[in-house]
Amino acid sequence: MSKLTSDPGYVAITNETTMLVIPPLFHIFGLVFLVSTIAANGKAVLMEAFKPDLFLQSIEKYKVTYLPLVPSLMVFLMKSSMVDGYDISSVNDVFCGGSPIGVDLEELFYKRVNNVRPRQGYGLTEAGIISMMYPKLYKPGSAGKLTPTIEMKIVNPDTKTMLGVNQPGEICVRGATVMKGYLNDEESSKKDIDSDRFLHTGDLGYITEDGYLYIVDRIKEVIKYKGFQVAPAQLEERLLRHPGVKEAAVVGKPDERAGELPTAFISKQENMTVTAQELIDLIAQHFHADKQLHGGVIFVEEIPKTVTGKIARKMLKELVKQY
Template sequence: MTRSTYPDVEIPAESVYELLFADLDEADLDRIALVDGTSGDETSYRQLIAQIDALAGALAARGLAVGDTVGILCPNVPDFATVFHGVLRAGGTATTINSLYTVGEIANQLTSADAHWLFTLSPLLPQAAEAARAVGIADDHLVVIDGAEGHPSLRDLLFDRAAPPEVHFDPATHLAVLPYSSGTTGHPKGVMLTHRNLVANVLQSEQVIPLGRDDRALAVLPFFHIYGLTVLLNFALMKRAALVTMPKFDLAEFLRIASTHGCTWLFIAPPIAVALAKHPLVDDYDLSGVDVIFSGAAPLDGELARAVADRIGCTVCQGYGMTEASPVTHAIPVDRPDIDRSSIGLALPNTECRVVDPASGLAVRVPRKGPSAPGELLVRGPQVMRGYLRDEESTAHALDRDGWLHTGDIATVDRDGVYAIVDRLKELIKYKGYQVAPAVLEAVLLTHPDVVDAAVIGIDDDDGQEVPKAFVVRRSEAEIDEEIVMAYVAERVAGHEKVRMVEFIEVIPKSTSGKILRKDLRSKVGRHAAVG
């Protein structure tokens, strides 16, 4: 067992609202908290807190009780901050929903989370309304943030002018957010994250991410993803930085916003790093104000990190974590240029780690020089989830009796406490930072009448980014081809979950117990088709 090389930080018994907003002074109140990157509209901390309090009051007055769950289906706009923190301020639990989800996926999450409220934007209303009807959410509990006939708007709720409620709960056990994760494999599960989990991770991150009051951070990574929620929405606000929101990624708009709004920090996922390193459009914009580019959500190659740093003229770091850990467990500190950019850096304060042999469970020995032998990375700390919602079996698989979270990633560690991810034990695919569960895609594939068997793995594309590839056993004499298979899946899943490559094979390799042998599939090289 190895403790973080950093001293522990104190984790106060506070709610997320108390940590982020309780100690704001007059100077802080008039600072800019949020900037709409598209329109340029600004929201001060004073305005933001007033909106959060007013929304909390309106929700309580309209029947939201402490512990009730509220769905949020919304891209990155400033109002997301009001809605999310208004729900938490009222004692509710927010379940953040991927804006790319289909009606069925939205409905499944609302049902699983037992949500009786849903906030969304008008462009997403068609699928939101259909999902809400399917699960029994009434029209007056489907809030269209920017307004739509037949539904309350955020403005309507704010103009209730109800005082925020007096709420009492234990931050150590009360759920703040219920994001959904596929864990190491399987179907998405509700990850129970408490106020203490989120408070802890923000304070832990403070030791390695020196974001300050005069910084502007570009928020294109979605707030519905725990990385965007913790490292951007919560952390940036606690540090009194200005958060510049961007609802979806477009390279030209990303570069324009970063340049026009003077962003000093860019929080990205590796696919954006590829564009920053290679695309000629980057040369058309002034990014001289960028000090740090921080990557997460998927592995960043060291050579790619150096290429971005050289081209932009800034520091490039990466962090590591998972939804089940709120999410950050490791990061390369900005002030440590000596640490290999392809590593995940050091464990955060208050974080314990183990690297164990997957077969024996015994700790891997750390040599005097160089990295250790690879083993599964286990972590333990105050940021680790309570468990999966109403799923004791999956919880027991991920969290052992001693509180160790089994990440499913294969890592090495050296004597200086620097960790590197070298392989994946878990089956989860990370496509452009989004989680894609092979089991979900396999289930869809098997509904096709001409598919006898199927398996899905992640493989690298030409840019070194992981994409889902399907191996398919087709029915004898069936005439389906790769394009038909990919189109069939695309009609039934969110855009990021689409199968990008297909290979037809005679049989899916399986163990005697019926488990798919994915390592055998990874060793295969065959014809395939790919789509963007």
């Protein structure tokens, strides 16, 4: 762990780092950054929960240099007008995890926040750090390369057969940092860990020929429309390219004939106009017919979030049933 966090080719935490930690400390994301900062004699600033004004005040007050963020907080920094009222110029490194972001969001973030390239990583509390994007080997949209202790295979989620390079499937990992099983829960352990000791993560992704990992989405979050798989993260990223969109979240609306209808919840930018048809047409221009917003667009004042700033998808899945 110390190699990964202190080496400038990896996470690159030093005694000059001031880290603002928001992710919960019982998850691997928050725990690794907190412990690593302390071990490096850096400064750690803790937030109990994400509050927009306190978040920005903390960056300015403590001259925060390093931010571990989930995608929704990246979007906040890119899109919120509140940011203009604070000095966040101290930020020089951003590590993104929790769910995937694509090339478009990375580029938007770079242009908006101090020309910082957000580096993606991938990990689980059950497995530790699985992959990360190293500064010198940057590939847009990727979660980087596997860390030295990890082995990976990609399998068909239904048949469990092995897949080749560039073929999306369930990510399975094993290695020194992967858990042995769930405490006092043998049934769940057998379900998630196969006979070859690979942990089945429930995440959908693929590996390229040169060894870069790309995360598509959580398998359970993928929308099933007429047998086709629709990844919400891809649609959300495209919607956020629209200047009138402040926040976007796509969930499946239950439908007897189609299974689920991709439906977008949208929070508008202040003093800007955008119509539902504009956004429906935007998606239609960039995605196949099976990946359209067949459930339409729902405008809301704010996208509901968890205490860590992630999109509260469970709440949205219940809310969409009312429309």
